Amino acid sequence: MSQAVRGQVLLVDDEQMVRQATEQWLKMSGFEVISCSGAEQALAQLDEAFPGVLLTDVKMPGMDGLQLMREARSRIAELPVILLTAHGDVDMAISAMREGAYDFIEKPFVPERLVETINRACDKRRLMLENLRLQQDLASRSGIDAKLIGISPAIQRLKREILALAALDTNVVIYGETGTGKELVAQCLHEFSSRNSRHFVPINCGAIPEALIESELFGHEAGAFTSAAKRRIGKFEHADGGTLFLDEIESMPPHLQVKVLRALQEGVIERLGSNQPISVDLRVVAASKADLREEANFREDLFYRLNVAQLHIPPLRERLEDVPLLFAHYVRQAAAAHDRNSRNLSEQDQRTLQGYNWPGNVRELKNVAIRFALDQRASLAELLSAHTQPVVFEAPQDKPLSLALQVAAFEAEVIRQSLMRHKGNIKSVMDELDLPRRTLNQKMVKYGLNRNDFLSEADPEQSA
Missing domain, CATH: 1.10.8.60 (Helicase, Ruva Protein; domain 3)
Incomplete structure (x- = not known):
């Protein structure tokens, strides 16, 4: 079986015997070698795509190794250059490293040390080229490829599904774990649809207190409730002609689901405090971490109204x-x-x-x-x-918890105690700890705290 190539080396040395011996050793060690007797010949081999490293003697007639290094690095930024130096040239070699040389090896060198140094330099060059390729790839992207970044079969399939559904103007449910990018996918559905000249309106149903979410969705007239000082346009009305994105729809209160269903069926809403019907024409994209069909508190008729099509976002x-x-x-x-x-x-x-x-x-x-x-x-x-680390609180027996772990453990316990005091009532915990709903949700997930574990047996349906 042939040996895998460990990297490419551009070897420059004017002494033929030294050059041939070094080339032979490097080839036996698994490197591909381009051998040159002088700097000008070596420079002809270099371009931006050169995948290897430059290994050059310092003392050479004409252009020496230092001049070669400077010229090579002016053509290829950060090209790894390893200098072969005589013992008396060490101070000069150290100075060269300040100019950007990767390393220097004293003659006569230990072959194993040379191979180890070249191997590290080749790894560095591979990473440089990979980073360059990624930057060029990102810069060249357009359309949906610039929005949803990825080359995997799963993400390519998702892009095709998004473009197909964007043209259909149907309601869509997006499923995906926390952090997979459900709102970004919803934005793509809007941007590549015929509605893209109008508003894309997102609302997180789990981040708004239950007492306010109806007003957020449908708006209100001045005086509709105590703090309603003036008329407010709701998300449904603001999304007229565009797309309404309902994130975490599984957390929408059941009584509000009825009003959302009516708005979708009839294309009409009413602001709180008003009997005046307002026609709306919009597309609804909903998102959920859980299968809505298995959510006991989610209306089946609303599910079928929303679930005209589905998109599943693969986890990373x-x-x-x-x-x-x-x-x-x-x-x-x-x-x-x-x-x-x-x-x-x-x-x-x-x-x-x-x-x-x-x-x-x-x-x-x-x-x-x-x-x-x-x-x-x-x-x-x-x-x-x-x-x-903060999600793990067990320390080794012979080592105390770090400060970060102790702080995280304290935070988790404060939230747990508050959940116990308020029997799982999220609104009360938010008020007591002065935390927004989204932040509290994230911390509960982070620390493995489930609201259902704290609900009172006498009142299992108390509001969130």
Whole structure:
């Protein structure tokens, strides 16, 4: 069986015997070698797509190794260059590293050390080219490819389904785990439809207190209730001619589901405090983490009114080939937004990226990518560790909990105690802890707290 190529080396040395011996050793070690006797010959081999590293002697007639390094790196930014130096040239080689040389090896060199250094340099060059490819790929994208980033079969299939449904103008239910990008998919359905000149109106049914959600959806007249100082247009009316996106629709109160169903059936709404019917023409896209057919409190007739078509968003762990492209996109986006230089992944970062299964999906990946872009010193492994540790509270027997774990454990216990005091009443917990609904939901998921575990046996249906 042939040996896998470990990388490509452009070897430059004017001494034929040294060059031939070095070439033979590198080929035996699994490298592809291009051998040159002088700098001018080597420069003819270099272009932006050159996949390997430059290994050059320093002392050469004509253009020496340092001049070759400078010229090569002026053509190919960050090209790894390894210098072969005599013992007396060490100070000069160290100075060259300040100019950007990858490393230097003293003659006579230990072959194993040379191979190890070249191997690391080749890995670095591969990562550079991969980052360059990702940047070029992202820059060249347009249409739905610029909106939904990914090359996996699962995401390509989803793109085709979105474009097909966008043209049909039917109601759609989007299913997907938390963080998979349900609102982005809904935006694509709107943007690539005939309604794209009108409003796309999102509303998270789980993030608005029950007492306010009816007004949010249908609007109200001045004086309709105590705090209604003036008329307010609701989401249904604002979305007239466009698309209304109902996120977390499984959390919509049953009594409100009846009014939503009537609005969809008749194309008419009434503001709170008014008897005047208002005609609306809109498309409804709903999203849910759970199968609506299995939700006991979700009306079957509303389900069938909404469920004309379905879209299922795959979790990120089922399309891991999309992770590098997505991560590079969000790193570049964050760097540009905060006026930072875009940061490339190290070899270890790349392994970490590919080895993590992203339980929080694209939302988690985006958050980590932003921190990676802004914290230029932290490795990806360190960021992921800080990101995921707070959900685990068991420390090794011989080691106390870290500060981050202790803070997270305290926060989880505060929320748990509040849920117990209020018997699972989410509104009361929000008020007591001064937390928005979305934030509380996220923390409950993070710490494995389920509202149903705290409901009073005497009052299992108390409001959320």
